[in-house]
Amino acid sequence: MPTESSRARSMNETRDRILDVALDVLGENPDAGMGDIATAAGVVRRTVYGHFPSRLDLIRTLTERAVTEVTGVLTEVNATDTAADAAWVEFIARVWPVAHRYRVLLALRRGEYGEAIHGLLGPVDELLADLVKRGQDSDVFAQHLPAGILSQVAYGVVFALADSDRTNGTPGARAATITSLLMLGVPESRAIALVGDGS
Amino acid sequence: MPTESSRARSMNETRDRILDVALDVLGENPDAGMGDIATAAGVVRRTVYGHFPSRLDLIRTLTERAVTEVTGVLTEVNATDTAADAAWVEFIARVWPVAHRYRVLLALRRGEYGEAIHGLLGPVDELLADLVKRGQDSDVFAQHLPAGILSQVAYGVVFALADSDRTNGTPGARAATITSLLMLGVPESRAIALVGDGS
DNA sequence: TTTTCGTTGCACACCGCTGTGCAGCGTAGT
DNA sequence: ACTACGCTGCACAGCGGTGTGCAACGAAAA
Secondary structure (H helix, E strand, O other): OOOOOHHHHHHHHHHHHHHHHHHHHHHHOOOOOHHHHHHHOOOOHHHHHHHOOOHHHHHHHHHHHHHHHHHHHHHHHHHOOOOHHHHHHHHHHHHHHHHHHOOHHHHHOOOOOHHHHHHHOHHHHHHHHHHHHHHHHOOOOOOOOOHHHHHHHHHHHHHHHHHHHHHOOOOHHHHHHHHHHHHOOOOHHHHHHHHOOOO | OOOOOHHHHHHHHHHHHHHHHHHHHHHHOOOOOHHHHHHHOOOOHHHHHHHOOOHHHHHHHHHHHHHHHHHHHHHHHHHOOOOHHHHHHHHHHHHHHHHHHOOHHHHHOOOOOHHHHHHHOHHHHHHHHHHHHHHHHOOOOOOOOOHHHHHHHHHHHHHHHHHHHHHOOOOHHHHHHHHHHHHOOOOHHHHHHHHOOOO
C-alpha cells in the first residue's frame, strides 16, 4: 500500500517546493543558478543536488510536468466534436494559467537545454498541429502557413502575451485569445463572438 | 578630406568583418563567446578585444547598426500618406532581410544585455507603435490590444518567422507578412490583396 | 536507545568565459 | 633605414556556476 512514512512525506514536500519555487525563480530569470533556486526554496544548494543530480534533471522534471498538464487539456479539448476554432478558444482558456506558470520553458528552448526540452515537448507540438490541421481542413483556419508552423507561432504568441502579463497587466487572456484567433485566420467578428463580447 | 590610409582601411575591414561574422555566429548561437567570433572571423581573440573593449561594446555596436537600418526604413515608410496596412506591408518587405540578419538581437533581449539592447531599440519601438496607432485610429487595424503591445507582438512574429526561415525554409516573407496583417486585424481578403496573390 | 537518513555547512576541483599584459612580428607610413 | 602600429600568441587573474565529498546535526524509525 502507498502509505508514506513521515520522512518520505516531508521529503516529497521539499522536493515539490523546490520544483514550484524553481518555476517562479526561473520564470523571473531563466539564467538563475541552482543556488538562487535553493535559497528561494529555503534550502541549501547541496540539498537541491540531493533531489536532482544535475540542473538538467531539474529542467527535465519541470518540462515533464508541463507536458503532462498541457497534453491533458489538449487531448480533452481535441476529443470534442466542436468546431476547431471553438476548441482552440477552450484550449487557450484552460491552458492560460498553465502557460503562465511554465512560461520559462519557452525562454529555455533556446540555448543549452533547448534540445532536451524540445524533445519532451514533441507530443504537445503534435497535438497542437493536429488541432490546427483540423481547422484548416474544415476551412475554419487559414492556410497561409503549414499547420506545424502556424500552430507553433500561434501558441508562441499566447505564451508571449502570458509572459508580458507579468510585467504589464494590460492584455489578459481574452486579448491573447483574440490575437491568436486572428492569426489563425478567423475573422474578427467570429473571434469576438467566440470569446464573448466582454460583457 | 576623409582619405583613409591603407592601414586605416585594413583596420576598418577587419573591424567590419568581425561585426559581420559576429552577426552570423551569434545568430547561430546567441551564447557564442568572443573566442568563437574571433575564430570565425579569422582573427585571434585578443584582436577582437582590440576593437571592442568588452563583449557589451560589440553587442551595442551591432544593435546600433540595426537601429540605424530599421529606423531608416521605418521613417521613410511612415512618412508616406498611404494607408497604415499598406505601409506595414511595405515596411515588412523592406525590413525582412534586415530582420533576418539581426534576428539574434531578439534572442539577446532576454538576459544580461537585455537592458542595453532594449534602451537602444527604444526609437524603433516608438516608430512601430506610431504606425500601428495610426492604423488603429483609422480603423484599419483592430484594437483588441494597445498599440504598444500589438506592434511588439506583430513584429515579434515577423522576426520569429524570419528566424525559422533559417532552419525551415518554408514560410518566407509573404507568409510572414500575411500572418502579421491578420493579427493586426486586417481581414484575410484584404491582406492577400495587399501582398499580391502570389502570381 | 540505537540506527537511519534527510539536511546542513563547509570544503574542493573543474570548467568556460571575460578581460588584461606583454613581447614579438610584419608591414605600411615617414 | 627607422618608426608606428595592428595583429599575434601566450600567459595570467578573476569570476561565477556546476557538481562532489564529507563530517556533523537532528529528528523520525527500528
